[in-house]
Amino acid sequence: MPTSNTSEPPASDAESFEYIVVGAGAGGAVIAARLAEAGKRVLVLEAGDDPLAPQHAPPPSPRSLDADYQVPAFHPFATEHPGLRWDFWVRHYASDGEQQRDWKYRREHEGEDVDGVLYPRASGLGGCAGHNAMIIVRPNNADWNHIWQVTGDPSWKASNMAKYFRRLERCRYRFFLYRWLDRLFGWNPSGHGWSGWLTTERSLPLRTVFDWRLRWAVRSSILAAAGLLPDAVGRWGWFDKVRGDPNDERLVDPESWGLRVPPMSTARHGRTGPREFLLDAQRRFPANLTIRRNALVTRIDIDQSTRTATGVVYREGVRLYQASARPHGRPGPERRVEACCEVILAGGAFNTPQLLMLSGVGEPTHLQEHRIERIHALAGVGRNLQDRYEIGVVSRMRTRWPALRGATYTTADGQYRSWRRWRSGNYTSNGFLFSVLFPGKCIPVLADVFCSSLLADFRGYYPGYSEEIKKTDYLSWLILKAYTHNDSGTVRLRSSDPLQRPEIQFNYFEDGGETTEHDLAALVNGITFVREVADALGELVEEEVAPGRHLFTDEQLRQYIRDTAWGHHACGTCAMKPEAAGGVVDSRFRVHGIDRLRVVDASIFPRIPGYFIVTSVYMIAEKAADVILHHPDAGRPLDAR
Numbered sequence: 001m002p003t004s005n006t007s008e009p010p011a012s013d014a015e016s017f018e019y020i021v022v023g024a025g026a027g028g029a030v031i032a033a034r035l036a037e038a039g040k041r042v043l044v045l046e047a048g049d050d051p052l053a054p055q056h057a058p059p060p061s062p063r064s065l066d067a068d069y070q071v072p073a074f075h076p077f078a079t080e081h082p083g084l085r086w087d088f089w090v091r092h093y094a095s096d097g098e099q100q101r102d103w104k105y106r107r108e109h110e111g112e113d114v115d116g117v118l119y120p121r122a123s124g125l126g127g128c129a130g131h132n133a134m135i136i137v138r139p140n141n142a143d144w145n146h147i148w149q150v151t152g153d154p155s156w157k158a159s160n161m162a163k164y165f166r167r168l169e170r171c172r173y174r175f176f177l178y179r180w181l182d183r184l185f186g187w188n189p190s191g192h193g194w195s196g197w198l199t200t201e202r203s204l205p206l207r208t209v210f211d212w213r214l215r216w217a218v219r220s221s222i223l224a225a226a227g228l229l230p231d232a233v234g235r236w237g238w239f240d241k242v243r244g245d246p247n248d249e250r251l252v253d254p255e256s257w258g259l260r261v262p263p264m265s266t267a268r269h270g271r272t273g274p275r276e277f278l279l280d281a282q283r284r285f286p287a288n289l290t291i292r293r294n295a296l297v298t299r300i301d302i303d304q305s306t307r308t309a310t311g312v313v314y315r316e317g318v319r320l321y322q323a324s325a326r327p328h329g330r331p332g333p334e335r336r337v338e339a340c341c342e343v344i345l346a347g348g349a350f351n352t353p354q355l356l357m358l359s360g361v362g363e364p365t366h367l368q369e370h371r372i373e374r375i376h377a378l379a380g381v382g383r384n385l386q387d388r389y390e391i392g393v394v395s396r397m398r399t400r401w402p403a404l405r406g407a408t409y410t411t412a413d414g415q416y417r418s419w420r421r422w423r424s425g426n427y428t429s430n431g432f433l434f435s436v437l438f439p440g441k442c443i444p445v446l447a448d449v450f451c452s453s454l455l456a457d458f459r460g461y462y463p464g465y466s467e468e469i470k471k472t473d474y475l476s477w478l479i480l481k482a483y484t485h486n487d488s489g490t491v492r493l494r495s496s497d498p499l500q501r502p503e504i505q506f507n508y509f510e511d512g513g514e515t516t517e518h519d520l521a522a523l524v525n526g527i528t529f530v531r532e533v534a535d536a537l538g539e540l541v542e543e544e545v546a547p548g549r550h551l552f553t554d555e556q557l558r559q560y561i562r563d564t565a566w567g568h569h570a571c572g573t574c575a576m577k578p579e580a581a582g583g584v585v586d587s588r589f590r591v592h593g594i595d596r597l598r599v600v601d602a603s604i605f606p607r608i609p610g611y612f613i614v615t616s617v618y619m620i621a622e623k624a625a626d627v628i629l630h631h632p633d634a635g636r637p638l639d640a641r
């Protein structure tokens with residue numbers, strides 16, 4: 001019988017660190033780097049490898065892992081690269097009939113019974129920040145104030161959280177005078193950071209500027225979009241004043257709608273992020289930071305009598321987790337390592353709840369189903385799974401975009417050479433042109449519909465989707481519904497085998513009531529909006545291929561949305577709320593009822609924040625470092641407290 005934990009004293013020969021961080025993704029890498037900088041002895045255990053300097057050769061692939069990781073335009077290929085990818089298969093609906101209406105649904109894939117829709121994740125140093133689209137958009141103030149309301153902890157107030165964005169960012173796309181005014185006089189109206197670890201840039205490839213057709217298309221779309229927004233003149237004034245910057249503090253919340261040009265997390269137009277920060281911290285503080293790759297944590301060791309996390313158990317091996325590309329390596333023997341201060345979980349919204357449940361923390365009947373010995377009953381583990389709803393409106397153009405001539409999205413073409421030699425050209429961009437934000441219906445002030453245009457054929461995630469990105473005669477609008485009302489998704493164990501993926505059920509549009517109607521209505525508005533913008537392109541467009549203009553009534557569009565929506569910002573499965581309200585962690589990231597165990601990743605959000613989630617994850621990791629380091633007991637082993 002698989003038991004999760006014992007109350008035996010730890011083996012005396014086990015290695016010991018002050019902090020053990022599980023997972024080196026957006027949350028884990030940042031907190032580990034900050035703790036190591038502060039002089040703590042930290043061990044990072046990461047199931048994946050380093051994409052740029054792998055310990056083990058990645059599985060054979062025609063594509064270069066190095067380029068897919070670094071080149072902004074190659075991010076879709078990074079999500080399908082066997083050296084990085086973790087494929088999850090998720091259900092949007094419990095009913096088979098409803099689920100199978102989605103053409104992206106697969107019953108079987110590569111000889112495996114998958115029964116779901118592909119949900120890409122990345123494993124390796126940087127986690128999903130190693131394959132994401134690098135879009136950096138800070139959340140609204142309302143998101144932090146909501147956590148303050150839920151927890152009663154005033155340190156979550158937006159006015160306090162703003163400093164974390166400044167701390168982490170190294171903005172390189174706003175007027176340099178701002179940097180000096182901040183440095184000399186402490187005057188910083190834009191709220192940007194100038195010397196953090198996350199470089200943010202924008203890209204404006206000359207080829208797109210010189211492509212008259214694209215220029216005309218962008219101009220016409222912007223004018224059409226601006227004309228559709230209320231108070232077009234006032235909003236244009238704001239756009240001009242802050243250069244369409246979604247991260248300018250003056251635009252967060254009350255002015256959160258209008259036209260935007262989101263920046264990317266790139267340094268000299270190559271991907272940068274938590275991986276680079278973590279490795280830099282290791283270079284600066286080698287004695288403090290140990291990083292073990294290809295190390296899958298299978299259990300948290302929790303002392304039953306004191307309910308205290310004392311360490312973790314892990315297994316070494318290449319691509320051990322079933323979500324990784326095959327071939328899977330052979331799992332090495334179980335190894336145990338002790339944390340004399342704390343264990344910090346940062347495995348992401350799917351893996352952190354899985355690990356807690358495997359370790360005996362979760363809903364008692366569910367643990368019993370899998371014959372896992374219960375350490376602490378915590379019903380909220382794996383509940384409250386949330387995501388955006390996303391929809392694509394895709395048009396085929398009459399001719400190819402001249403700016404994309406010769407683009408093969410491989411290392412074999414001139415555009416790649418131009419990126420590699422000069423860091424210039426189309427591949428410096430992630431493909432997004434500009435975005436429009438507006439309130440879809442439900443929240444009158446906060447924008448909840450985020451529409452972005454990109455030069456590609458993109459209709460969601462399914463095996464091989466990245467090949468479609470190579471088409472050079474398409475324009476897609478990605479409509480993202482923020483502040484969705486669905487919090488009934490779940491992550492549950494499929495088995496007690498830690499190498500198996502959990503069962504993920506999003507329960508889309510679940511409540512069927514007014515709030516579902518709000519979400520659907522907002523998405524219908526999004527489709528109508530981008531269609532009107534696309535109409536401004538007149539003869540340039542050959543045909544709308546998805547949804548297709550034959551679908552035009554509200555009812556038809558709602559059904560289309562239900563059938564094809566997807567998401568990629570999963571969060572909330574270890575929510576920061578009081579235990580009685582279904583919470584898993586308190587406002588100091590501590591797991592309710594278990595001592596010396598924290599969670600610092602996307603799973604802690606009680607409500608899905610903002611529009612793109614990774615900036616919020618970076619900010620909470622910065623906050624968690626403050627919470628841990630400024631606590632009077634920080635760094636003191638338990639028996640000394």
Ligand SMILES: Cc1cc2nc3c(=O)[nH]c(=O)nc-3n(C[C@H](O)[C@H](O)[C@H](O)COP(=O)(O)OP(=O)(O)OC[C@H]3O[C@@H](n4cnc5c(N)ncnc54)[C@H](O)[C@@H]3O)c2cc1C
Binds near residue numbers: 045120131355568603
């Ligand atoms: C395709 C895609 C594109 C995206 N684009 C954007 C974007 O442009 N902008 C944006 O803001 N957000 C984007 N996101 C979302 C964002 O990148 C993620 O939400 C964010 O990285 C989540 O951070 P995390 O720390 O919770 O988890 P992750 O970044 O997923 O990190 C978790 C890490 O933990 C490791 N791990 C898990 N379990 C274990 C274990 N048991 N033992 C050891 N290691 C373990 C994993 O290997 C992984 O490296 C995108 C997401 C996807 C999937």
